[in-house]
Amino acid sequence: MAVGEFVQLERKMGIAYVTLTRPEKYNALNFQMFKELDSVISDLKKDRTIKIVILSGSAGNFSSGLDVKSVLNSPLQAVSLLFKWLPGNANLAQRVSCGWRNLPIPVIAVIEGCCFGGGMQIALGADIRIVSPDAKLSIMEAKWGLVPDMAGFVSLRELVGKDQAMLLTMTAKVLSAEESLEKGLVTEISTTPMARAKALADEISNTSPDANAAIKMSINKSWTASVRRLLSRESISQIRLLMGKNRLIAAKRNSEDVKGVEVKTKYRDRQSGW
Template identity: 35%
Template structure:
């Protein structure tokens, strides 16, 4: 793995660290290429049970690499809308794969998550933040629209009116406000952030991977489908889960008064 991302494993947990702190973990070409490779690898990993995604150097991600964008303009390397659409298509490709990983994705956010970095954070299933974390949909400040899947993700997390306000103003949301508006699940100290994320991931490793995958698939459609469609998906998924070995073992443990394998705290 190159320096854009660092991927390490602890059993079924994949820890992904964005590690270009000199550029505030901006989405350089190298980091984008690493994300494509890592997502491809993880989607084919049958032993994967959870993912923790974080930044380095006290920054989650500053989003797009504005210096590189300006350099491309000056060098005449940006040919027009077609060039931008192509780059956005590649961005959407690996972000879609991150969002759709069939396991829990926990984003541990320390420091700024700005622009597309905000979008990367919102691709997680659970967001936990350090007390120095901050969030900013700053696109309006550079004459751009929100990207990084924020049009989809942010209204679903904080509501449409709040998402519009953040899009329109480009203001910074600190950790305390992020917790208050439901953007993050927990706020902890900087020192406790990664240990807490890994603790969550370890607990989730004991859950049924089939049940988690199906739950994530259906929950992802909860605000798009009507009740009847969701009931149909629920019935199909439950038929699979209740026929699984994991479910039978869980019933056995319950009747024998043994503690459950999965007990999230």
Template identity: 30%
Template sequence: MVQTTSSDGIRTLTLDRPDQRNALTSAALRDLEAAIEAATESVLYLHGAGEAFCAGADLTEVKALDSESAETFAALGQRVAHALESYDGAVVAGIDGAARGGGVELALGCDIRVATPDATLAETGVKLGLFGAWGGTARLPEVVGTGDALDIALSGRTLDAKTALRMGLVSRITTEPRAVAEELAGVDGDALRVLKTRIRDDADKETQERREQQAFADLNAKTE
């Protein structure tokens, strides 16, 4: 379900269930979590096999969940998204084809979301009487702002790549998303990791600036 390869400083994680548009079962989520935790490269590249990025949660499994197991399933998806967000390096989502529900939420956990011209993104859960619960209600407004987050989540509408770019849901549109991962693999790995940590720091401004000073000094010491 999750295939991993490593080359040139990039660990590639491939969601490999193309006949189901890479929909994720709980077993697949655990495999993905383990693959992220095992990675040591400076760059992770997450993408889907076939014609979709990820259709989100496997609805066959979701429909069979009771209240307790549904909460456990949501917690597992949140752990995976957090593992992507907190990875010690840059994480790039290569979105080609459909990203739906949980697929969008995993992409939101990545540092950079790169779409192909054929990519489409939607939080379709509301149309099924559900919503994505893998951290999307927290991350979506952080990424696109509250107004657009409400539009995307409450309508369940499908966004093409250009609309997603305008909203800030994706960072770039290109025919070769992996090239962005290769670009990041070519920079200094220590500086990359420090910058990610500093930019994602949610402490108060004074604390952030103090940490920034120390991080700059530490990096500078390595170049002496």
């Protein structure tokens, strides 16, 4: 297990468990946590043994958002968070959200308790969001006179309509799990969100990692692109997959599963007289 002061990374059976660990502050984001998250994302991007990431917060909360007081107490830290060489590049604050989108593996966020502001921006960077029934979510930056500037809009525009994005960000409304699901901000509600995430991770791990990487890239890059770009990207990805070994491994595994189901079905039919 790689342990930072505020972020833990545990690799287990092809799954990376990333946990925000600042429980006394409801996992509020300080400068060091930003740096550790950025480092973890860079580390995972190079690790070919990891097939999926489960991202969560400790002690029953995902994150209460930016620790404004902590960051603003050091002007140098604030500058370091926002600095970028070019306007179109991602700065440190943005990389901890869009960085999950750039990983070639699925990322599942497990959301319990509060998920506000910067915490919500990080969760929006995940591919799948599973929440507990008592979770509370909010794009809360406007409450502090700020604009959401951690790249969460990249995912938000794909999840909700423009009017809903305006409403959620301008009012800073705190949503229940049910309201979040209804608006499309989260994927599922589960009374045992971590167990559900692990089960889903095991299910995804049985498919080809190359195919999953291609699917994630195609969906993310083509969601708002032209049809021509989408068709081109699909064709290129499929050719690469057909030439790779992981397709054969996945096909063989799933073929064996299908045969097992067919044998059980035939036996059951014979027993019932069909």
